[in-house]
Amino acid sequence: MDFFHAHQAQHYLVLAAMLFALGAAGVVLRRNAIIVLMSIEVMLNAVNLTFLAFSRFPLVPNSPMGSFLSGHAAVFFVIATAAAEASVGLAIIIAVFRSRTSVNVDEFDTLKL
Amino acid sequence: MAEAILFYLFAIGALAAGAQVIFRRNPIYGALSLVGALFFLSGIYVLLAAHLIAILQIIVYAGAVMVLFVFVIMLLNLKEEELGEQRITVWKGVGLAAVVASFGVIAWRALGPAFPQGALMQGDRRVDNALLVAGFGGVKTVGRILYLASILPFEVTSLLLLVAVVAAVVVAKGRI
Amino acid sequence: MEVTWLHLVPLLPLIGAAICGLVGKWLPKGWVYAVALASVLLSFLIGLRAFIGLGEQAPLFHELWFNWFSAGSLRVDMAFSFDRLSGALTLVVTGVGFLIHVYSVGYMEEDPGYWRYFSYLNLFIAAMMTLVLGDNLVAMFVGWEGVGLCSYLLIGFWFTDEEKAYAGRKAFIVNRIGDFGFLIGIFILFNQVGTVGIAQINSAVLPLGVASIAALCLFIGATGKSAQLPLYIWLPDAMAGPTPVSALIHAATMVTAGVYMVARLSHLYVSAPGVMAVVAVVGVLTALWSALIATSQNDIKKVLAYSTVSQLGFMFIGVGVGAFFAGTMHLVTHAFFKACLFLGSGAVIHGLHGEQDIQRMGGLRKYLPSTRTTFLVATIAITGILPISGFFSKDEILGQALHTRAFSFLTLTPDGSTRLTWLGPLIYAVGSFSAFLTSFYMWRCYFLTFSGEYRGPESVHPHESPSVMTLPLWILAALSVIGLVLGLPQAWVHGTGLQHWTWEHFTDGVFSRPRGGAPEEFSPYLGYGIALIVGWAGWACSYALYFKRGLAGDELLTARIHVLRGALANKLYVDELYDFLVVRPFWALARGLFRLVDATLIDGLFVNGIPTLIAWVGAMARRFQNGDVQRYLAVTALGVAALLYVFLVRG
Numbered sequence: 001m002d003f004f005h006a007h008q009a010q011h012y013l014v015l016a017a018m019l020f021a022l023g024a025a026g027v028v029l030r031r032n033a034i035i036v037l038m039s040i041e042v043m044l045n046a047v048n049l050t051f052l053a054f055s056r057f058p059l060v061p062n063s064p065m066g067s068f069l070s071g072h073a074a075v076f077f078v079i080a081t082a083a084a085e086a087s088v089g090l091a092i093i094i095a096v097f098r099s100r101t102s103v104n105v106d107e108f109d110t111l112k113l
Numbered sequence: 114m115a116e117a118i119l120f121y122l123f124a125i126g127a128l129a130a131g132a133q134v135i136f137r138r139n140p141i142y143g144a145l146s147l148v149g150a151l152f153f154l155s156g157i158y159v160l161l162a163a164h165l166i167a168i169l170q171i172i173v174y175a176g177a178v179m180v181l182f183v184f185v186i187m188l189l190n191l192k193e194e195e196l197g198e199q200r201i202t203v204w205k206g207v208g209l210a211a212v213v214a215s216f217g218v219i220a221w222r223a224l225g226p227a228f229p230q231g232a233l234m235q236g237d238r239r240v241d242n243a244l245l246v247a248g249f250g251g252v253k254t255v256g257r258i259l260y261l262a263s264i265l266p267f268e269v270t271s272l273l274l275l276v277a278v279v280a281a282v283v284v285a286k287g288r289i
Numbered sequence: 290m291e292v293t294w295l296h297l298v299p300l301l302p303l304i305g306a307a308i309c310g311l312v313g314k315w316l317p318k319g320w321v322y323a324v325a326l327a328s329v330l331l332s333f334l335i336g337l338r339a340f341i342g343l344g345e346q347a348p349l350f351h352e353l354w355f356n357w358f359s360a361g362s363l364r365v366d367m368a369f370s371f372d373r374l375s376g377a378l379t380l381v382v383t384g385v386g387f388l389i390h391v392y393s394v395g396y397m398e399e400d401p402g403y404w405r406y407f408s409y410l411n412l413f414i415a416a417m418m419t420l421v422l423g424d425n426l427v428a429m430f431v432g433w434e435g436v437g438l439c440s441y442l443l444i445g446f447w448f449t450d451e452e453k454a455y456a457g458r459k460a461f462i463v464n465r466i467g468d469f470g471f472l473i474g475i476f477i478l479f480n481q482v483g484t485v486g487i488a489q490i491n492s493a494v495l496p497l498g499v500a501s502i503a504a505l506c507l508f509i510g511a512t513g514k515s516a517q518l519p520l521y522i523w524l525p526d527a528m529a530g531p532t533p534v535s536a537l538i539h540a541a542t543m544v545t546a547g548v549y550m551v552a553r554l555s556h557l558y559v560s561a562p563g564v565m566a567v568v569a570v571v572g573v574l575t576a577l578w579s580a581l582i583a584t585s586q587n588d589i590k591k592v593l594a595y596s597t598v599s600q601l602g603f604m605f606i607g608v609g610v611g612a613f614f615a616g617t618m619h620l621v622t623h624a625f626f627k628a629c630l631f632l633g634s635g636a637v638i639h640g641l642h643g644e645q646d647i648q649r650m651g652g653l654r655k656y657l658p659s660t661r662t663t664f665l666v667a668t669i670a671i672t673g674i675l676p677i678s679g680f681f682s683k684d685e686i687l688g689q690a691l692h693t694r695a696f697s698f699l700t701l702t703p704d705g706s707t708r709l710t711w712l713g714p715l716i717y718a719v720g721s722f723s724a725f726l727t728s729f730y731m732w733r734c735y736f737l738t739f740s741g742e743y744r745g746p747e748s749v750h751p752h753e754s755p756s757v758m759t760l761p762l763w764i765l766a767a768l769s770v771i772g773l774v775l776g777l778p779q780a781w782v783h784g785t786g787l788q789h790w791t792w793e794h795f796t797d798g799v800f801s802r803p804r805g806g807a808p809e810e811f812s813p814y815l816g817y818g819i820a821l822i823v824g825w826a827g828w829a830c831s832y833a834l835y836f837k838r839g840l841a842g843d844e845l846l847t848a849r850i851h852v853l854r855g856a857l858a859n860k861l862y863v864d865e866l867y868d869f870l871v872v873r874p875f876w877a878l879a880r881g882l883f884r885l886v887d888a889t890l891i892d893g894l895f896v897n898g899i900p901t902l903i904a905w906v907g908a909m910a911r912r913f914q915n916g917d918v919q920r921y922l923a924v925t926a927l928g929v930a931a932l933l934y935v936f937l938v939r940g
Contacts, residue, residue, distance in 0.1 A: 034140045
């Protein structure tokens with residue numbers, strides 16, 4: 001791989017993997033539910049980056065979907081879904097905070113019973 | 114060469130801001146760092162000729178979604194003692210190790226010799242230019258995909274957003 | 290000849306059964322009668338029309354109704370074939386069945402479950418027609434099981450009476466034992482012939498061993514259904530059902546299914562001469578055995594039940610010695626006179642308000658003249674003291690047994706003579722003695738019921754039954770007389786119009802000939818003479834003992850042969866023997882199995898063991914499910930890492 005001719009799929013994929021790992025680490029390590037949600041946003045962005053990278057640098061000559069731009073459409077849907085997820089997730093955090101005055105995920109364990 | 118410089122600039126910026134999101138103790142700093150990371154990623158998207166997505170990233174993500182985050186953080190207004198201690202457990206170590214291992218596998222795959230090299234448009238400047246001329250990633254071409262090929266998922270997404278709005282109101286309001 | 294209307298014969302009664310059974314409770318009584326009677330009458334008329342249509346051009350009507358199921362090389366059709374044998378049986382079943390339906394209208398007048406009764410009766414006709422007309426063994430088996438079911442339902446018709454419900458279960462279970470043999474026989478035949486079609490089986494050439502085992506298995510089924518030794522014990526108890534049912538199912542039609550099946554598969558049986566001998570010996574032993582028991586029974590229906598078992602034994606002698614026409618002829622004539630006898634006994638019971646014990650009857654000829662006359666005709670027919678139907682058919686069987694060549698399985702000598710020459714005459718001798726006993730017990734039954742003075746309580750006033758019940762009696766009595774045409778010897782009718790109506794001529798070509806060939810032409814007169822002597826001897830003994838003395842005749846007989854009579858009155862202790870040999874060990878086995886399998890294995894290991902195991906696993910799994918989302922995520926991340934390793938590095 002040519003590090004200085006940065007116009008290849010691998011650069012973007014490795015960057016996406018790094019961001020994904022960063023987000024996953026945040027999800028696993030942090031207790032604060034808001035930060036967990038933001039880490040999830042980072043992971044989603046890493047996925048988006050992968051979609052766009054493969055859309056720009058396809059590995060096959062013809063897209064099975066008809067156009068490589070379907071990757072862009074997928075990203076569009078991910079963004080919309082992320083907005084929905086963030087709104088519902090934050091609403092849940094507010095509701096839980098009302099009853100428990102805490103946003104720490106390791107204290108949300110009532111579902112186990 | 115210019116693309117390489119821009120790529121590394123944006124990539125390092127995005128990673129640094131992402132690390133801030135994860136490791137900052139106060140969520141408000143995390144939220145602001147996430148806005149930064151989203152801006153850097155938007156630059157990366159431009160390098161990938163995804164102009165429309167880059168703009169949406171800034172308007173929807175950095176604009177709308179992050180405002181929601183900041184708003185909730187302000188609403189809860191967590192005190193220092195309410196944030197709680199950061200605890201280190203064995204399971205967190207296991208999770209971190211698994212995440213690092215996953216990253217290692219993906220990177221090994223992407224950078225190793227097994228990655229397929231025979232792709233058509235890989236690094237061919239003439240193809241790049243032809244793509245840009247054809248409006249790749251612009252409003253018109255992505256719009257055709259969205260409204261012609263993916264009209265049903267598009268409409269379902271609007272329904273999903275509606276449901277999410279109602280759900281958010283019902284869940285957060287407590288008593289209606 | 291292929292036709293498209295044959296399925297109506299079983300289908301119409303089936304529809305009638307569905308209507309009566311499903312909505313009969315809410316229909317007016319007259320409608321239920323109309324539906325039940327009309328469906329059987331229509332079946333009879335279709336059968337009659339088809340029967341007349343049989344001729345040189347159309348020796349056989351066949352209908353492929355639908356393909357029931359196919360699996361591999363097994364193809365089972367709902368197909369019917371109507372030849373001279375099954376056609377005649379169709380007429381007997383639907384005709385006698387219709388008469389018994391008519392009779393039942395009077396007999397079941399008072400019973401609130403009449404709609405259920407007529408539904409079962411129609412269902413029985415449908416099943417019996419499937420059995421008779423089915424052109425393959427599986428269709429036949431459907432009818433076979435169907436009549437068994439109806440028999441069970443009707444024996445236990447008054448199911449609130451524990452004893453009657455028990456009798457129904459006994460009949461069903463004993464029949465199941467036989468049906469199991471029947472099924473095995475079908476499996477063997479399918480395995481060896483590759484088809485279950487009766488016509489194909491009857492044209493297949495089977496090795497002696499295979500044919501013998503298959504025929505023996507099928508015969509075990511026949512001993513169950515047709516109440517032969519050792520499975521006859523259910524039939525006397527089956528008298529718990531309504532009397533018309535005893536007449537229709539447990540005397541005239543269903544119990545003859547075994548005889549019909551053996552006659553239908555005549556080719557299979559003649560290719561297994563050893564089984565033929567078994568059939569004949571079982572038949573003659575049953576005839577003797579149950580005739581002995583019948584001499585000491587005091588329940589009028591029990592007498593007739595044992596008489597039925599005995600007469601079925603005669604039919605099996607007929608088919609067993611290779612004279613299939615004689616066995617089936619006795620089947621037809623027996624259907625007439627035994628139905629008449631049973632319906633007559635039903636009229637007696639009806640007239641005495643439920644009394645069944647002949648010790649409390651007597652002198653009824655004054656009160657029930659029609660019943661008495663028809664009963665007398667049928668008794669003459671079964672005892673053979675005058676040459677009407679039963680005389681000819683029974684004598685044909687005995688004559689054929691005496692001269693048979695069927696037991697030629699040991700034909701080793703070059704001239705083809707049989708080794709087992711003594712068996713035929715022995716069967717003849719024992720059969721003739723059974724005929725003597727038949728005459729004795731039937732006349733005893735007649736004398737004790739109708740002669741002498743009335744011995745019942747004063748409060749019961751015997752009365753004649755309504756004409757809806759006596760009319761079928763007269764028709765059946767007439768048929769018992771007219772049936773003699775079937776059995777007239779060939780020499781008498783040769784060249785006359787009656788020749789076509791003798792059963793031997795009529796069924797010519799339907800049955801296979803025994804291996805050793807048909808018996809040589811023999812003069813019937815000696816046999817007739819002996820049969821008349823035997824019949825009159827039975828009458829004379831009975832007359833001497835019972836006509837004047839009444840019940841005192843029994844006491845006199847008991848004084849002479851005390852032990853034997855005690856044993857006979859207790860049905861030779863067969864039920865007790867079965868209780869000791871089969872039922873008690875079975876209960877012990879069941880109790881042992883209950884302790885070992887139910888209590889220990891199922892309750893201990895499965896029912897309680899599995900929850901214990903699950904609870905233990907759950908307690909283990911609880912530790913993983915502690916509600917800590919991040920621990921779940923860590924495990925998920927581990928899984929993702931493993932999957933990525935497998936797909937990206939190893940793959």
